[in-house]
Amino acid sequence: MQVFEKSFSLSVLTIDKVAFEGDVVSIVAPGSMGSFGILVGHAPLVSSLERGKLKLRYLDNREEFIAISGGFLEVNEKGEVIVLADSEG
């Protein structure tokens, strides 16, 4: 059960595809006011993103990077995180 409490759902969308969809433990995003991290239970937030790397950490501690060239990040009331990336590559 503890596993579920630690993770939250993340989807990274670009205009023509879903770049990522799944559960992660934490993400670090290149915000326009500097990098910031998000853990489970973050308050609702909308932030613009700069060109940079999105760092994801999975339940098994694996890390992955997704390069984005800007966009927006939203944490909604349910604690789901949605990244609208300008382009992913």
Add this chain to the structure above:
Amino acid sequence: MESVREIKRKIRSIKSIQQITSAMELISVSRLRRLASKVKMSRSYINRLREIIENLSFTHEHLTHPLMVTRVPRAIGVLIITSDRGLCGAYNSNIIRIAQSFVEDQSSKREVKLILIGKKGYDFFKKRSYQIIKYQPQPSKGITFADSHNIAQELIKGYAEERYDEIYLFFTKFTTAIHIYPTSIKLLPFKSSEVKGGEDGVAKFTSEYIFEPSREKIWETLLPRYVETQVYQAILESLTSEYGARMVSMKSATENAKHLVSDLTLIYNKARQAAITKELLEITSVTEALRCGQH
């Protein structure tokens, strides 16, 4: 009755037309499938954007932006999306019809500037001496965001520089291959109230959001982004609708050809039989006559 050889020639030519139409149908089906999934993707993207915009304007009604300024319309821009190629049923004539009646109506009141995507629309409006600001062929292989980005940027710039006081968008909305609708929307000036209640029934927000860097900054980048996405979506849906229309019309063309071939085959067989009967009749009557002569 036509000669047997002529009917045969007709059947052959219809069969070769049938081959072409059925090949075009298959191509349209495969393109359509790919594009339809893209439409779905960009729809979920645009819905998310809409949610954020809705949420932003929910508590801050006073947010402003150069793209929200309304002016007395003296010159309007009209973006019309058609296809480059034909053989897609009434797809082009439908969108051109509603666009033309709008342009005709507006021309009497104010200056109308046309921005055209697609050769069919260009050919139509060029002949009728409307003011065409920009024309570009439709990206038939598949549209990228960069393509629409350029067009959208130009529209946004034109609006900010007051070359257009209002911008309208005419495109064909795609739902399924047989359900496509010529549609028009007012692209600019932007009204946040028009965003509310998106097509998929967007949920309303109640909680307070944190904004980084600030509500205003996000608003500033979000709005042009939304306009660009709308233009992209419109081009993409039009392209998808085009393949849908082509698939349907090619399917019916193939079926018509099939009916024609079967009708003609019947006539051909009848004609052939009639010829054989006639020949037999001739032979028998000749032999009969010869036998009579011998006795």
